[in-house]
Amino acid sequence: MEHPPQFDEEHTPGALGLGQMNATRIYCAFYIFYYVTPLFVAPVADSRLGRYTTLVVSVIMYCAGCTVLTVSSLPGILAKGWGLSGLILSMVLIGLGGGGFKAIMVPFIADQYTETTPRxxxxxxxxxxxxxYQLTLQYIYNLYxxxxxxxSLSWFATVYIEKKHGFAGAYGLTLGFMTIAMLMLIFGKKWFVRIPHKNNAIPQATKIIICAVRNGFRMERTNPEYQLEHHHKKVTWSNRLVDELTRGLRACRVLLAxxxxxxxxxQMQNNLISQAAQMKTDNTPNDLLPAMxxxxxILLGPLIQEGLYPFLHRRRIYIKPITRIAIGFGFVALAMLYATVVQHAIYSSPPCFNQPMNCAYRDGLSKQEHMEDRPNVWIQAPLYFLIASGEIFAYVTGLEYAYDHSPEDMKVIVQAISLLLGGVGSACAMALAEVARDPNLIWLYxxxxxxxxxxxxxxxxxxHKYDRLGPDVSEHDPTTETTINLEKESCQHQDCTADVSDSHAKAANIVSPKLIQPLKKAHMPASELSLLQLGSETTLCITDGYAVGEYAKSAPSSVHGLLLDDNYLRKGREKDEKPATN
Structure with missing residues (x-):
């Protein structure tokens, strides 16, 4: 979009010649559309077609958009002036297909993990x-x-094909990959867990929110019992839906950040690419650097998931979601600081200083001559590693948090809302396009x-207080489902205090019994129950044949373990009930 048609070694490849500011605007407008689309796809996926069927339709549309993009990038088509119209049509199709894909794929992958109770x-x-369950879900999203x-390593091939052979070949490569993905999705249908769609929960959710607004923005006042007692009104929704919607709204509040x-x-997809074009490239494509x-x-993900987290877990340190997101935000802030330093180095380079893209034409210098004193483009690489760290901690945790805290019938909708925030971010980035030009870029970063x-x-x-609260996932709740399925022999026949290899535990995405503190005494003060908290909101206590907890005094001696849920224990103290045991 930014550069005019040129494919020689000295110039940056281009096709449409729209300039940096207009290219940034179009890019941001595309992503606004891309992130808004899921709001319209989500209700269809959750209540009409189901996630799998909607996913297939989205991928087909995505492939159609890639086809239009490839054809409209052929030299003959560009020569006829159809490049921009083809780009816009492809953006519409890719926005519809890709936006739907991005919203559905996240809950669809989590649906494939059906073992929701500890075992x-x-x-x-x-x-x-x-x-x-929680640690496994975290592992799944990190692996995804x-x-x-x-x-995305195909980026390396794409930019070199673009530089040497043109845009059509580069887009044709991605079209081929997407076609393979589409065929795998369609013909692999029998291997996927396909959760049937349910009734549309949006009307009920809307009524609950309106009721909460009328009751002083208090969600607890929308419970059927409260409405009946204080307003003599029977409502059509259940306490469970109110609780799920409350958690979903809490997740949306968190995701606003x-x-x-x-x-x-x-910035990684627009202004930082332009920044690379202002540097000494030595025939390195300027849009290659974002591939870093x-x-x-790829490098940091396993180090964090398989190295850092198990290291902390062995020391009983569990970084909860809000903390992980805040850490990720910190890495992104460091990335923008690094971009500021790089831009300052560019503006400090003679002979162009703070007009690096204009002085060649003004002073009659060749590009090679006025680039000689510029910083090398590869000093930009650490910036992308900082962004990668931010993604691993913040973005991946955001996916996990949105899925885990959303109502069962509104998984895709909450993901769509989280993507909509990306559209808001792109809209804000578009507003910054006016200052995204020399000599203002230092102030921008x-x-x-x-x-x-x-x-x-x-x-x-x-x-950060939300780290002490967890998703009250009802399908894992011992008060509403059968209790834990211990498929193997109980700890009466195993040494639960044995030193379990952390490497084995890590490979299986599980919590080592060594980390689950065995308890010999029969009773435990309620004040100490919080000490049993692990990484998730429910804890399996492996004992030596005794039920532990002051609310299980009458449990038979054959009981092997006790599932402690903090919310249920709190209610149990109020109602003098004991938790379910197995």
């Missing part, structure tokens, strides 16, 4: 482990993010640095 397992080594970045994250993230973001995600740092601080101060 004792014995590894081939004979070691005893216990699966944990990692695999996506492996696929991602607007600033997306503003900074968008994928490299960073400085402002983004300050904005992201302030957002991280405010986010932590407002929401």
């Amino acid at each position: 004792q397992k014995v590894l081939q080594s004979g070691e005893v482990v216990v699966t944990d 993010f990692w695999v996506g970045n492996v696929g 991602f607007v600033m994250f997306y503003i900074c993230f968008d 973001n994928q490299v960073g995600c 400085t402002s983004l640095t300050a904005g992201m740092a302030v957002t991280a601080l405010i986010f932590w101060l407002l929401f």
Whole structure:
């Protein structure tokens, strides 16, 4: 979009010649559309067609958009002036298909993991482990993010094909990959878990929110019992839907902070590419550098998931979602600070200084001559590693948080809302397009640095209390479902205090019984129950044949363990009930 048609070694490849400011605007407008689309797709997926069928339709539309993009990039088509119209049509199709894909794929992947209750397992080594739903879900999303970045390594091939052979070949490569993905999705249907769509929960959710507004913005006042007691009114919704919607709204509040994250993230696809074009490239394509973001995600992802987290878990340190997101925001702020430093280095380089793209034409210098004193383009690489760290901590956790805290019948809708915030970020980035030009770029990156740092601080101060609250996932609740299925022998036949290999535990995405503190005494003060908290909101206590807890005094001696849920225990204290045991 930015550069005119040129394919020689000295110039940056281009086709439409719209300039940096207009290219940035079109890019941001596309992503606004891309992120708004899921709001219209989500109700269809959740209540009409189901997630799988809607996903297939989205991928077909995505492939159609890639086809139009490839054809409209052929030299003959560009020569006839149809390049811009083809680009716009492809953006519409890719926005519809890609936006729907992005919203549905996240809950669809989580649907494939059906083992939602903790389960004792014995590894081939004979070691005893216990699966944990929350840690496994975290692992799934980190793996999903990692695999996506492996696929994004095609960026290296794409930019070199673009530079050597033109845009049509580059887009044709991605069209081929998407066609393979479409065929895998269609012909692999029998292997996927396909959750049937349910009744549309949006009308009921809307009524609950309106009722909450009328009752002083208090969600607890929308419960059927409250409405009947105080307003003598029978409502059509249940307490469960109110609780689920409350958690969903809490998740949306948390995700609001991602607007600033997306503003900074968008720079990677527009202004930072332009920044690379202002530097000494030595025949390196200027749009190659963002691929280092994928490299960073591929390298850092396993180090964090398989190294850092298990290291902390062995020391009983569990970084909860809000903390992980705040850490990610901090890395993004550092990335924008680094971009500021790089831009300052460019503006300090003679002979062009703060007009790096204009002085060649003004002074009659060749591009090679006025680039000689510029910083090398590869000093930009650490910036993308910082963004990658921010994605791993913040973006991946945001996906996990949105899924885990959303109502069962509104999983895709909450994901769509989280994507909509990306659209808001792109709209804000579009507003910044006016200053995205020389000599204002240092101030642009400085402002983004300050904005992201302030957002991280405010986010932590407002929401860190949510780390003490967990998703009350009813399908995992021992009060509403059958109790834990311990498929293997109980700890009466195993040494639960044995030193379990952390490497084995890590490989199986499980919590080691070594981390689940065995207790010998029969009773435990309620004040100490919080000590049993692990990484998730429910904890399986493996004991030596005794039920533990002051609310299980009458449990038979055959009871092997006790599922402690903090919310249920609190209610149990109020109602003098004991938790379910197995």
